[in-house]
Amino acid sequence: xxxxxxxxxxxxxxxATFAIxxxxxxxxxxxxxxxxPSRLRRFxxxxxxxxxxxxxxxxxxxxxxxxxxxxxxxPVVAGLxxxxxxxxxxxxxxxxxxxxxxxxxxxxxxxxM
Numbered sequence: 530x531x532x533x534x535x536x537x538x539x540x541x542x543x544x545a546t547f548a549i550x551x552x553x554x555x556x557x558x559x560x561x562x563x564x565x566p567s568r569l570r571r572f573x574x575x576x577x578x579x580x581x582x583x584x585x586x587x588x589x590x591x592x593x594x595x596x597x598x599x600x601x602x603x604p605v606v607a608g609l610x611x612x613x614x615x616x617x618x619x620x621x622x623x624x625x626x627x628x629x630x631x632x633x634x635x636x637x638x639x640x641x642m
Contacts, residue, residue: 550580554623577622581612584626604640608633 530538557573565573592605612629616622 550626551623553577553580578616581616581622581626585609585612600640600642604633604636604642607636 553573553576557576560570560573589605589609592601594601608629611632612625615628616625619625
């Protein structure tokens with residue numbers, strides 16, 4: 530596989546992953562004012578936090594090797610704190626995910642990871 534094909538496949542995969550996470554939240558926001566069965570409304574409202582929790586569990590397990598804990602822990606804590614703070618402040622799972630990712634990346638860069 531050449532570099533151009535790899536770049537296109539990576540871009541398409543990233544866009545598909547983003548859409549899978551974003552579309553349920555957008556649908557939930559649009560349906561806020563419409564009468565829906567309570568079970569469906571609760572399901573749609575839980576999608577954002579559930580997606581964040583799933584990504585969080587997988588990421589944290591991988592990012593905290595015990596032999597490098599002092600190096601890897603501060604960026605993880607920065608990312609988690611940013612996710613919690615933005616979700617608490619705005620209630621928006623997409624913004625919380627974006628800001629948490631940026632906080633983790635910045636803290637990791639500052640830590641020399």
